[in-house]
Amino acid sequence: MTSAIFGSAAFGWLLALAALLAGWFTYGWPGVALAFSVIVFWLLLQFSRAMRAMRQATGAxxxxxxxxxxxxxxxxxxxxxxxxxxxxxxxxxxxxxxxxxxxxxxxxxxxxxxxxxxxxxxxxxxxRPEVPEAPEAPAANTPAGAA
CATH class of the missing domain: 3.30.1450.10 (Beta-lactamase Inhibitory Protein; Chain:B, domain 1)
Structure with missing residues (x-):
């Protein structure tokens, strides 16, 4: 359950808003600019990761x-x-x-x-595909009189 909460987009936006508010209350406009820069950097990292996965998949x-x-x-x-x-x-x-x-x-x-x-x-x-049963091995050739 917690992975669904922390992995959701809403949690990410709330975290970004909290960073902006913390920047404002701590340093004013320079804090907001720093928080905004960190958010943009994080988004660029995510975009880069997605593009790397897509680049790997293009050849296959x-x-x-x-x-x-x-x-x-x-x-x-x-x-x-x-x-x-x-x-x-x-x-x-x-x-x-x-x-x-x-x-x-x-x-x-x-x-x-x-x-x-x-x-x-x-x-x-x-x-998995069904594999047909292998035919039984043929009986060994034995001379007619031996048994």
């Missing part, structure tokens, strides 16, 4: 990942979409808007479907 086909099984093992609740894109180095294939879901596949036919709520992973499912 949409929805492809090296190993869906390894992606399944690394996923956890609360991961942001940008974190998942960074792990896969690929944009996911969008399946639905409500609930927001994306799929990544590997060359073997396995896939991972990730469901997001408010931009964070809430559940994921690994889908």
């Amino acid at each position: 086909p949409v929805g492809e990942v090296a190993s869906a099984v390894m992606l399944n093992a690394r996923l956890r609740q609360g991961l942001r979409l940008m974190d998942i894109i960074g792990m896969t180095r690929s944009l996911g294939e969008k399946l639905a808007d409500t609930p927001e879901s994306f799929r990544w596949r590997d060359a073997g036919g396995s896939s991972v479907t990730v469901e997001l709520r408010a931009g964070r992973c809430v559940r994921w499912t690994l889908h």
